[in-house]
Amino acid sequence: MHRSRKADAPRADRVGRAGSGALALLAIAATLAGCQRGSSETPTVPTTGPGGCPAVRAAAQAAVAQAERTDTAWDGPTTGPAAVSGRTVVFVAETMTNPGVAGVANGLREAARVVGWDLRVIDGAGSPAGIQAAMSEAVTLRPSGIVIGGFDPGSTAQQVADAAAAGIPLVGWHAVVAPGPSSRPPLFTNVTTRVEDVAGISAQWIIAHSGGRAGVVVFTDASVPFARTKSDLITAKLATCAGVRLLAYENIPIPDASSRTPREIASLLARFPDTWTHSVAINDLYFADAAPAFRAAGRKGTGPPFNIGAGDGDPSAFQRINSGQYQAATVPEPLTQQGWQIVDEFNRAFSHRPASGYVAPTHVSTAANSAGATTWDPPGYREAYRRIWGR
Template sequence: MRVHTNRKSAPGGAVVLAAAAVVLVGCERGAWTGAAPLSSGPAKAGCPAALAQAEAAVRQAEKTDAAWSGPTRGPRAVSGKNIVYVAQTMTNPGVAGTANGVREAARAIGWSIRVIDGQGTPAGIQAAFSQAIALRPSGIVIGGFDPRLTSQQVARATAEHIPLIGWHAVDSPGPSKDPALFSNVTTRVEDVARISADWIITHSHGDAGVVVFTDASIPFARNKSELIKEGLTVCSGVRVLAEENIPLSDTSSRTPLEVSSLLSRFGERWTHSVAINDVYFADAAPALRAARKKGAAAPYNIGAGDGDPSAFQRINSEQFQAATVPEALSEQGWQIVDEFNRAFSGEPASGYVAPVHIATAANSGGATAWDPPGYRAAYRKIWGRPSCC
């Protein structure tokens, strides 16, 4: 799951709306690619085993041609359905990217789809959800916000037997009893945190000074950063220099100042950074540039979540971000449609959780999104739809 602000360079997941004090849950060169790692020194004592495990995990996560590991069986397409996608805000690239995936999949299966924009405010999201229910749809997508914000609307939809499927709506993937969701489509935060830590261990060859950026006001974000730090502790040569608690709503104003302070405090000891959201590095770049840091040099930065287009652009142009752990937004949109088809057919949710991926300049191919192969053909085959159109 991803955490987001509704200013947009950060996509795919949660938004903090301070006015309501409500959490809305919403997504290189020099990077290790199988050749000699950046650091030429030996791994620190006690780290060789952890380093070997991290390298193997990173190799797997960096693959771009892995075979489809999702469902290959399921019900044939149910005809005549109409879906409403209630979006937290369509200015959030993760929410918008997933909505586009749902649109594409709906065309493939032969359904109609309508997107209603909640405009990123509690009142707007509640109004959008109420409008969705009034349309009497076959199913409703909770697109990137916490269902607790719309508990009355969730209760109404449940009473009217309208299946609800979340995208980054709750912490864990799969079905949810409270709130009542047929399924929630997201990656596992544990997997995202672990692979982010593994990338730093691998890229540094087990010798790194790390700064962690988080938003401790959001339980999900705080949990993610704690898991990242835990993952880094397996290598004795990797040291967490600092953890910067910057609310996502304040990243543009606070991150440049904090980065300047970090550079003053740690100098060359600061070799790597990891953030719970790519947006921190958009805001860190001006301070790093002002300090005459090179975009493709230390500190090497990885976003533990999202992979929005701006993050890919920074990675591909080697401008103060080396990697991201992106969501496969279009694929998740297709999975949402497949989960609805299972609900309409009286079958259980698929249980599929997409594996984590690491995107770098070396494996992105210049793309600005992660779009893995195989899922479109797999879902069309399940639904009994032609693969040509």
């Protein structure tokens, strides 16, 4: 994930919404890592072993091959209510410096123009106080709907309650762990990929790319429940391959990434000069901050370590991937499509219809399949939504 807000560890009920399979993987991760919050956490249980996990590797290769396809057809909604008119939506952003949040806002702006709605973006600037102030302003404006853009609704519980009391529907983007409607907090729906799918394919990419033998460093922000859940699921999936060893679990809060990541990279290179082959981060941002440290250490941009971002897929990540500069892959969110989906979900709410239930499938972008693009923009959704809306 990609938030700059500090939060409490995830509650059991929130993790539970990720599904029983995710719970099982989390149990494995807890056994594997045994980690507490800190700057660098190294598991005490080794995960190396003979054989390189041929069955797990074969399954990973098949999953990655499917996820790397770019010719998939639109699998989202094709029916729904025609667009209502004269609506105003406020997008409350965790911070517009977050490329994921900004990308969704741009998609929302594009779709709002199509249906003729007014859109206002209020930037929370990445701090709890700023986000609370932004949400208060949004509720005061009494819009038709409010988007919770990339932050935990629990941090603005009073404002969320005020919106509910005023009858203003809320749609989240990465607001809670699971996609779909939520009663606590009260969201008409939450637009996101499934965290267990993103975590799983990120780990499978490492297993497939390494041939089932890798030394891995995981980068996360354990202060954010969504991010901690994702990184725990990644470590659990990596643990299913006996030939993969988790070298370190780096807890670096996103607001501190620019200052701390270069120092941690230098330390990791000193500790694991030959065994560190792959890295995975809950957000591409970490590799933007890591690149100068790799460069200073004389490491080639094409690896090792081979780095994959488990989320966002912002333009800078694609640029690093396409130019071979210290990132090999990303699991991008279809940010523009998700902005269009938010408009469609609001339109369903305004029309007293249920949420669409759509969840975008995971995708893996590499230099081989991105064709020089700087975003993952799957085909077909614009035409589908226009037909639904009558636009």
